[in-house]
Amino acid sequence: MIEAKEVALTYGDGTKALKNVNLTVQPGELVYITGHSGSGKTSLLKLLMGIEAPTAGKLTVLGQRMRKGNDRKLRKLRRKIGPVFQEFKLIERRTALENVMVGMRILGIPPRRMKQEAAEALKKVGLEHRLHTPVEHLSWGEAQRVAIARAVVRKPVLLIADEPTGNLDHDNALNILDILTSFRDEKTAVIITTHATHLIEGQAATYIRVKEGEITIERRGEA
Numbered sequence: 001m002i003e004a005k006e007v008a009l010t011y012g013d014g015t016k017a018l019k020n021v022n023l024t025v026q027p028g029e030l031v032y033i034t035g036h037s038g039s040g041k042t043s044l045l046k047l048l049m050g051i052e053a054p055t056a057g058k059l060t061v062l063g064q065r066m067r068k069g070n071d072r073k074l075r076k077l078r079r080k081i082g083p084v085f086q087e088f089k090l091i092e093r094r095t096a097l098e099n100v101m102v103g104m105r106i107l108g109i110p111p112r113r114m115k116q117e118a119a120e121a122l123k124k125v126g127l128e129h130r131l132h133t134p135v136e137h138l139s140w141g142e143a144q145r146v147a148i149a150r151a152v153v154r155k156p157v158l159l160i161a162d163e164p165t166g167n168l169d170h171d172n173a174l175n176i177l178d179i180l181t182s183f184r185d186e187k188t189a190v191i192i193t194t195h196a197t198h199l200i201e202g203q204a205a206t207y208i209r210v211k212e213g214e215i216t217i218e219r220r221g222e223a
């Protein structure tokens with residue numbers, strides 16, 4: 001579902017964020033991306049989501065060639081991707097339920113079903129008791145779970161989370177990773193960047209290490 005061949009990303013100011021990235025990701029794969037701050041992890045996710053376009057090489061995501069100026073096609077593609085961003089982009093004054101429903105509007109689902117499915121998604125992330133709480137009253141970890149519910153409610157085939165464990169203690173970080181990886185199935189790939197390398201060791205997954213814009217890939221077998 002992802003194929004990158006000699007992909008590079010150089011930002012407008014000349015920063016070479018990614019160099020010579022070769023990568024394939026299959027449906028159902030679990031991918032962890034690690035690396036120091038500034039190494040290029042978020043830049044890689046931005047390429048996969050079409051927020052940035054490669055400045056060299058060839059990148060295909062879900063059959064769509066990613067290049068500049070493909071906006072209409074990219075909007076369609078983004079509906080199949082569930083992003084969980086570092087800054088959640090939640091609407092603070094709206095409830096958890098309302099925030100999850102925001103992402104569903106464009107899908108044209110009838111309102112009652114929308115509400116049901118949003119509540120179900122919040123239940124899956126353990127927030128059934130917070131449906132009607134404004135996001136501004138939630139803890140960081142709870143808000144992170146609302147962001148996950150909002151991403152998965154659209155049943156994406158690619159779930160992408162950027163540093164979802166950021167501000168969390170050990171147990172809560174582990175909980176968030178468990179929730180995210182639980183959405184992986186034979187159709188759905190899950191890609192997560194994290195600094196919490198001690199939490200992800202020893203899993204059957206693809207580990208991508210980013211160092212100064214270059215990646216190394218290690219696939220660890222089914223446990």
Ligand SMILES: Nc1ncnc2c1ncn2[C@@H]1O[C@H](COP(=O)(O)OP(=O)(O)OP(=O)(O)O)[C@@H](O)[C@H]1O
Pocket residue numbers: 011012013015016017035036037038039040041042043044
């Ligand atoms: N829009 C931009 N314009 C210019 N340079 C950028 C831009 N966005 C990121 N960079 C630079 O690209 C490099 C990679 O940044 P990126 O955000 O991908 O790192 P990261 O691995 O996600 O870091 P962190 O762990 O701190 O989130 C950094 O040197 C950063 O300063």
Ligand SMILES: [Mg+2]
Pocket residue numbers: 041042043162163
């Ligand atoms: Mg980042």
